Amino acid sequence: MLTWNDHHLVLTVSRSGTIAGAARRLGINETTVARRLASVEGEAGATLFRRMDGKLVANAAGRAIAIAAEAMENALADASRSTEVLHGIVRVTSVLSVIEHMIAPHLPHFAQRHPNLVLELIGTNETASLARREVDIAIRLERPARGKLVARRLGRxxxxxxxxxxxxxxxxxxxxxxxxxxxxxxxxxxxxxxxxxxxxxxxxxxxxxxxxxxxxxxxxxxxxxxxxxxxxxxxxxxxxxxPLWLVVHEDVKKRPAVRAACDWLAEIVTGARGANGYLTQAS
Incomplete structure (x- = not known):
């Protein structure tokens, strides 16, 4: 039975295309990579790569193992993210009515979910600059027309x-x-x-x-x-x-703290539809 290390080796060779490239990525020498690959092929009962234009290209059996390895890799990454402890401050701007009625009442829930992360809520009609990093997230009634900004419609x-x-x-x-x-x-x-x-x-x-x-x-x-x-x-x-938009700069949207705050804000603001009557549907 192939182990995670075996799967990871096949995936690395597939991504690198050469024994030498895989060795560099894995931090081991080429001889060890070649020996381990031969061992994996023996365990699998099939060759996993073919040579094409000087590159190692995974065949059907090799691709199957590489795909399984990617799934394992993604699962490990998801598990890591779910257990990471978030720290710091995320600055959020919106009009006062949104902050006071849709966000502030739910802050205890945010503190319980992310006890080491602080939301700094800035209530103003002025457009604080996401591009200049004056804020991390904006919730606005107007969709940005320019800039490297990503907008998600929450409702109306x-x-x-x-x-x-x-x-x-x-x-x-x-x-x-x-x-x-x-x-x-x-x-x-x-x-x-x-x-x-x-x-x-x-x-x-x-x-x-x-x-x-x-x-x-x-x-x-x-x-x-x-x-x-x-x-x-x-x-x-x-x-x-x-429409009410959640806007974030594309350069910071993948920061764990910003991503967590965006997910929570979308969750509680869209939850304001229906019972509280704050929003109509997003589409």
Whole structure:
């Protein structure tokens, strides 16, 4: 019966294409590689390689052993990753409402899963730079248009036009001026015939408070409206859905700590669909 070392030898020879190359990879001399390969072929009861243009090429029997060796190699790597202890800090940026409602309530679960890994959550509407490594992960309402960034859609946030219960708003509340291009702001501006906002507030939570106080209407997430007894939907036809993206720079996405944080964030944010009503489906 072939051992793991036998499988590994065949895989290494197959990848190297020469006895000399395999010897260098294994850190042993060529004579030992040749002798061990002959022993493996004897145990297998078949030759495993043929010479082609000066290279050793695995035949059907050799390929079968090499494929089995790769499967073993991958299983060992997976087992190693599952038991590795992650350390350090992973910086995550998103808008405050996502951090406060979708991420922060689940932090004890993250700490239990990764006790030596710290999430640093940065709540801001500003786009911190993944390219300059100001942050490791971003959760955004806009997909990046350029750069070596990898984006995964987590779901959609539905925005509806809300106002104070029992009133008919005469104006609206918006984000800061540099976010006037946001689809939900375009929609509310159109509803109010292109008028300027009565107030500008940086956060959705602040906008909700202003609407509850009677300052005007605002496009708010559906879940935020449902959680407040003081506001309601003005016009259901004024509805915008915006995708929520998890974005990471491709150069750091395979770092164990970043990968673990990405997996956990995707798990808990997509879990916000349904019961909590934060997101609609991702596709």
């Amino acid at each position: 946030i539905r925005f509806l036009l809300a106002g104070r219960v029992g009133t008919k708003p005469e104006g609206y509340v918006a984000y800061e001026r540099d976010l006037d291009h946001a689809p939900e702001i375009v929609a509310v501006r159109k509803y109010f015939d292109g008028a300027s906002p009565r107030a500008r507030i940086a956060t959705l939570a602040g906008m909700r408070v202003a609407v509850e106080a009677g300052m005007g209407g605002a496009m708010l997430p559906e879940w935020m409206i449902s959680q407040s007894s003081g506001i309601g939907v003005i016009d259901p036809s004024v509805s915008i859905e915006r």
